Amino acid sequence: MELRSPRWRPWAAPAWTFAYGALHVWWLTGPGAPSAPPDEPFSPGRWAAVTLAFLAAAACSLIAARAGRRWTSPARWSLVMAAWASGAGLILYSYLIAISLVAMVFGQYGDWASLLTRAAGTTGGVLTVACAVAEQRRVRRGCPACGRVHGRSPERRTDPTPRWAYVAAYVAVAGCVARVVAWVIDVVRPGGPSPIALGSPFTLFVVLLVLAGTVLPLSLVHRWGRIWPRWVVPLAGRGVPRWLVLGPAFFVGASLTGYFGLAGMTAWLLGEGNLAEDTVVVWHLAMEMFGYTLWGLGLLVAATSYYGLTRPDCPLPEVATPRAHGSARHAPPGA
Numbered sequence: 001m002e003l004r005s006p007r008w009r010p011w012a013a014p015a016w017t018f019a020y021g022a023l024h025v026w027w028l029t030g031p032g033a034p035s036a037p038p039d040e041p042f043s044p045g046r047w048a049a050v051t052l053a054f055l056a057a058a059a060c061s062l063i064a065a066r067a068g069r070r071w072t073s074p075a076r077w078s079l080v081m082a083a084w085a086s087g088a089g090l091i092l093y094s095y096l097i098a099i100s101l102v103a104m105v106f107g108q109y110g111d112w113a114s115l116l117t118r119a120a121g122t123t124g125g126v127l128t129v130a131c132a133v134a135e136q137r138r139v140r141r142g143c144p145a146c147g148r149v150h151g152r153s154p155e156r157r158t159d160p161t162p163r164w165a166y167v168a169a170y171v172a173v174a175g176c177v178a179r180v181v182a183w184v185i186d187v188v189r190p191g192g193p194s195p196i197a198l199g200s201p202f203t204l205f206v207v208l209l210v211l212a213g214t215v216l217p218l219s220l221v222h223r224w225g226r227i228w229p230r231w232v233v234p235l236a237g238r239g240v241p242r243w244l245v246l247g248p249a250f251f252v253g254a255s256l257t258g259y260f261g262l263a264g265m266t267a268w269l270l271g272e273g274n275l276a277e278d279t280v281v282v283w284h285l286a287m288e289m290f291g292y293t294l295w296g297l298g299l300l301v302a303a304t305s306y307y308g309l310t311r312p313d314c315p316l317p318e319v320a321t322p323r324a325h326g327s328a329r330h331a332p333p334g335a
Contacts, residue, residue, distance in 0.1 A: 010064035010134075013127035014057045017090070020124045021053030037114040049093050049121065056086035056128040063135045073139060080136045087128030094121035095258025098251070102205075146314035154309045157226040157239055165305035169217040172253075172298025176213025178291035182284055212252050213295055219245050220302040226310055242310040249303040256296025264289050 024046055027036035036046065059082040066076070097118040104115065137147045148155065219225030225245055228235040268289060 010060075010131070013060040013124070013131040014064060016120075016127055017053045017060065017086075017124040018057040020090075020120050021050050021057065023120075024050045024053065037111070037117050049090070052086050052089040052093060053121075053124060055082060056090060056124060059083040059086060060128055060131045063131055066135075076135065076139045080132050080139060083128050083132035083135065087125045087132060090121050090125030090128065091254055092125075092258045092262055094118040094125065095255065095263055097122050098255030098259065143314060143316065145316045146311060148311060148314060150314075154311075156313070157310055158223070159309060161221045161309065162305055165221050165302045168298045168301035168305075169221040170298075172217035172295045172302065173214055175291045175293070175295030175298060176210070176217075178287045179213070179295065180210065182287035182291065186284065212248065216245070216248055216252065217299055217302055220249055220299070220306040225306070239310070242306070246303055246307060246310075249299050249306070253296045253299030253303060256292050257300060258296075260289055260292035261296055265293065 024036070028046060028050070059079050063079050063083065066079075094117075097115075100111075100115045100118060140149055142149050142153075219240075226240055228238050228240055230236045268285070
């Protein structure tokens with residue numbers, strides 16, 4: 001049994017990314033075209049977005065058109081890597097989407113053209129990465145029903161979390177702690193007023209930020225993040241909706257990695273912006289930049305483990321059921 005997707009779905013990524021790239025070309029070269037939103041700070045320029053978009057459209061088009069043809073494994077892996085690179089590049093190029101959304105929530109943002117452009121770039125990147133993951137699953141000869149490589153992939157939520165995922169999660173917590181410590185050193189003064197006013201929007205933002213640096217990474221690697229614990233009485237023992245955890249993890253991880261790990265580190269190394277001012281304390285800035293970067297990377301790495309552990313159960317029980325000696329049966333190709 002093979003679970004088939006609608007025919008239009010494989011073409012969503014190439015159509016979206018081609019339209020995104022064509023819009024940028026129109027802004028850059030079209031006579032009478034409206035003025036485009038300003039280039040993203042510390043980016044290679046708008047032609048970089050055009051290159052990434054058309055590379056993503058080409059790779060995803062070839063992947064979508066591959067059905068029914070016999071391609072060699074190296075050629076298919078090349079398409080997977082091209083799709084991964086271009087998709088991740090589009091997401092990183094639109095790294096300011098997180099700042100724009102946060103500012104919009106708190107009523108401090110009005111540049112809707114830039115917001116929509118960044119949202120379109122992020123959407124194109126996500127669609128391209130999804131296309132790469134689907135093709136990668138096929139190249140690895142994963143189960144056509146659930147996508148697992150039976151015998152090598154986790155089969156259920158109760159399987160143990162890999163050690164590398166634990167390391168990544170606690171690196172994320174350490175990065176959050178480093179950033180919070182730097183903030184406390186910067187704003188807290190003995191005998192001075194409290195930097196946080198109860199009930200203010202900034203207080204809510206700080207609370208959410210701390211939760212995203214402690215509870216979120218830990219939920220990615222501990223059992224209570226996959227199965228509701230006993231004290232959650234109405235839901236105890238049931239599976240936690242995977243995207244309730246994965247959504248914030250991927251969003252926060254990609255945002256921190258793009259904004260601080262890519263743009264921030266680039267500005268710091270080039271001595272641009274307010275990072276080049278003489279008043280900047282190097283060790284304090286390092287705690288902020290490396291704290292945010294490690295926080296984001298740790299979330300992304302731990303989220304990949306959570307993604308594999310929380311896949312839906314395989315609908316082919318005769319394929320995924322463990323044998324008596326504890327190993328799982330392998331899914332025959334095209335089962």
